[in-house]
Amino acid sequence: MPSAAERTRTLVQSTCSAxxxxxGLSVVHPDQVMPDSRSIGPEGDLFLGFPVDSPVVRAATRAQGDELTAVLEITDVAPVSVPHRIRGRARxxxxxxxxxxxxxxxxxxxxLETGEASVDDLWGFEEVDPDAFRDAVADPLVSHEAELLQHLHAAHSDRMATLSALLGDRAECGCEEHGLGAVPVALDRFGLRVRFVEGGDACFDARFEFPxxxxxxxxxxxxxxxxxxxAAC
Structure with missing residues (x-):
């Protein structure tokens, strides 16, 4: 599985909202605290772009030295329609x-000089050491994941449904007459996570690892x- 540091770095380098x-800083509109660009420096620090008249920029400009603390919060939402669409958060x-x-x-x-970090996602909650975050590499599929999941869902839903054959005993509740739907919900270099919807909001996830x-x-x-x-065998 991807490490917590890798998962956090992947979220930072994704298109997830942040x-x-x-x-103590209050703003009129939420978008005033949403960076329009973000990147990671060689020491693991975050570089966040804002309009020069942003309240955040004014606060940072007026601060003395490193006295101004801040938290970047990232919310990861599945790019496909599925129950419980929030896949995770990083801080x-x-x-x-x-x-x-x-x-x-x-x-x-x-x-933003990284002091502490954490991720709470489909793998669970973990704290991330700043040095591990600095040394981690984002998942190689991060820039394509949303498009790939949407394509699998829209063009290959029939093949996605066949994956229920790999569920073992749990596949008994997934026969066609029970209306089990299969939605690709997450993808990384190690495998594919599928959310099987059993009706209404009842669902469960299954992880299919690549060789x-x-x-x-x-x-x-x-x-x-x-x-x-x-799955076809």
């Missing part, structure tokens, strides 16, 4: 400073072919 919370807390000169005119880059971790779309295509072949 808000930067600064204690990175640290010290916020403005870094002039890194952004284009009218923008300001803020640096070996995939590194790109080509290897993923072969791994999915192997998985569907196993």
């Amino acid at each position: 808000v930067l919370l600064v204690p 990175i807390a640290g010290w916020l400073t403005a870094v002039p000169g890194l952004a284009r005119p009218g923008r300001m880059m803020l640096r 070996e971790p995939v590194r790109d779309i080509g290897e993923l295509r072969r791994a999915m072919h192997t998985l569907f072949e196993a």
Whole structure:
């Protein structure tokens, strides 16, 4: 399974929505604390882009040294229609400073020095060591995951349903007359997670591991072919 540090880094480098919370700072609109860009530096610090007139930028500019603390909260929502769509949340807390000169005119880059981090997702809750976060690498499928899941759901729902044959005893409740639906809900280099919907909001997840971790779309295509072949046997 991907480590907690890898999962957190993957969420940071994904397109998931994020808000930067600064204690004591109030804003008129929620989008005023939503960075329009985010990246990770070599030391594991986060670089967050904001309009230069953002309340967050003003607070960081006025702060002395590293006295301003902040928390970046990321919410991961499944890109397909499925019960319980929130797949996870990540939280990175640290010290916020403005870094002039890194952004284009009218923008300001803020640096969040990582002090502590955690992730609470489909794998469970784990705290993340800042050094582990610094050294982790995002999942290689992160930039394609949403599109791939949507494609599997829209174009291959019939093949997704055949995966119930790999569930063993639990497949007994998934025969066609019981209306079991299979929705691909998460994908990473190690495997595919499918949410089987038994009717209404009743559902359960099953994880299908690939024979070996995939590194790109080509290897993923072969791994999915192997998985569907196993279900058809």
